[in-house]
Amino acid sequence: MQGDRAFPGAQSAFEPAGQGAEQIDALAFVLTAAGAAVFLVFCIALAYSLTHRRRASGPQTAESDRRSTRWIVTTGAALPLLILIPLLFYTFHALSANDPANRDRSLVVEVRGRQWWWEVRYLDEDPARQFVTANEIRVPVGRPVELHLYSDDVIHSFWVPSLQGKMDLIPGRRNVLWLQADSVGIYRGQCAEYCGLQHARMALQVHAEPPDRYEQWAERQRSPAAPRADSAGQSAEAAFLASGCILCHAVRGTPAGGRLGPDLTHLASRATLAGGILPNNRANLLGWVANPQALKPGSKMPSVPLAPDTLHAIVHYLMGLE
Ligand code: HEC
Numbered sequence: 001m002q003g004d005r006a007f008p009g010a011q012s013a014f015e016p017a018g019q020g021a022e023q024i025d026a027l028a029f030v031l032t033a034a035g036a037a038v039f040l041v042f043c044i045a046l047a048y049s050l051t052h053r054r055r056a057s058g059p060q061t062a063e064s065d066r067r068s069t070r071w072i073v074t075t076g077a078a079l080p081l082l083i084l085i086p087l088l089f090y091t092f093h094a095l096s097a098n099d100p101a102n103r104d105r106s107l108v109v110e111v112r113g114r115q116w117w118w119e120v121r122y123l124d125e126d127p128a129r130q131f132v133t134a135n136e137i138r139v140p141v142g143r144p145v146e147l148h149l150y151s152d153d154v155i156h157s158f159w160v161p162s163l164q165g166k167m168d169l170i171p172g173r174r175n176v177l178w179l180q181a182d183s184v185g186i187y188r189g190q191c192a193e194y195c196g197l198q199h200a201r202m203a204l205q206v207h208a209e210p211p212d213r214y215e216q217w218a219e220r221q222r223s224p225a226a227p228r229a230d231s232a233g234q235s236a237e238a239a240f241l242a243s244g245c246i247l248c249h250a251v252r253g254t255p256a257g258g259r260l261g262p263d264l265t266h267l268a269s270r271a272t273l274a275g276g277i278l279p280n281n282r283a284n285l286l287g288w289v290a291n292p293q294a295l296k297p298g299s300k301m302p303s304v305p306l307a308p309d310t311l312h313a314i315v316h317y318l319m320g321l322e
């Protein structure tokens with residue numbers, strides 16, 4: 001299912017687009033089908049026994065006692081075990097196939113749940129090659145990605161239903177999940193554990209891309225923000241750097257180094273703003289910077305009063321962070 005145009009991307013566990021979600025989908029189907037079949041047989045047996053009641057003919061004998069005991073043991077213990085044990089082993093099998101330990105771990109992404117957005121850090125053995133982004137995880141199609149899930153505030157839950165089952169992000173703990181997208185596309189995810197006022201507006205997108213496009217994107221993300229060449233760009237940058245924004249936001253390559261809000265170094269390359277609630281375009285950026293509390297009440301970004309000129313200059317600067 002495609003979402004509305006502003007927010008493309010499937011978000012359905014019944015439309016798996018990767019191995020993890022496929023295994024869960026198959027497991028859910030098998031367990032539901034087996035449960036339904038058992039229930040059907042049970043209903044038929046119940047209906048039969050209600051309509052074919054025989055009046056006890058003659059006194060109970062040792063023979064009829066033995067017969068009913070045999071029935072009770074077969075249908076009450078042996079039959080359920082015969083059905084449940086294979087299902088149990090099938091479940092174990094499906095779970096172990098979904099274990100991150102059995103995957104290639106060359107691409108590791110750290111995801112930190114924040115009230116109410118996602119910080120996404122691409123790890124690399126060479127620290128200079130690490131980079132940070134927000135609310136958007138790009139992955140090369142067909143390659144497993146290991147996710148390390150953290151939280152510093154409250155419990156969140158990472159769930160991209162089309163790609164993998166959900167897993168909690170718990171303060172003080174590292175949880176590990178993997179996912180792999182098998183076809184190019186945008187997959188929507190959502191925080192799945194109530195985490196405060198704006199929990200419902202804490203979404204993310206996974207963009208699965210061909211490997212070469214992914215590499216191009218990653219290479220760009222690694223680089224610091226490009227210096228502004230024109231005078232309008234330079235004065236816009238000065239307006240941003242003189243504002244309170246830099247207390248909370250970082251733009252690599254500039255003195256802005258705040259850590260409370262999303263890294264803005266390549267903001268313009270992202271599809272959405274503020275936990276996936278707004279498509280990233282000029283109008284929404286203006287609206288967001290002018291008054292985030294109107295769009296996401298309670299958000300940890302305060303509405304900062306800005307003169308109209310300053311507001312436009314800052315938005316101009318942000319639009320150039322490609
Ligand atoms: C007190 C800290 C703080 C200050 C000051 C602040 N922000 Fe934010 N900003 C945040 C937080 C936290 C978020 C994430 C909000 C959310 O999605 O719930 C955010 C989100 C954003 C986003 C969306 C980023 C994304 O990828 O979704 C933009 C753009 C932004 N801020 C720009 C600014 C600008 C411009 C200023 C200065 C006028 C500013 N911020 C001042 C904390 C702050």
Ligand SMILES: [Cu+2]
Nearest residue numbers: 191193195199
């Ligand atoms: Cu939440």
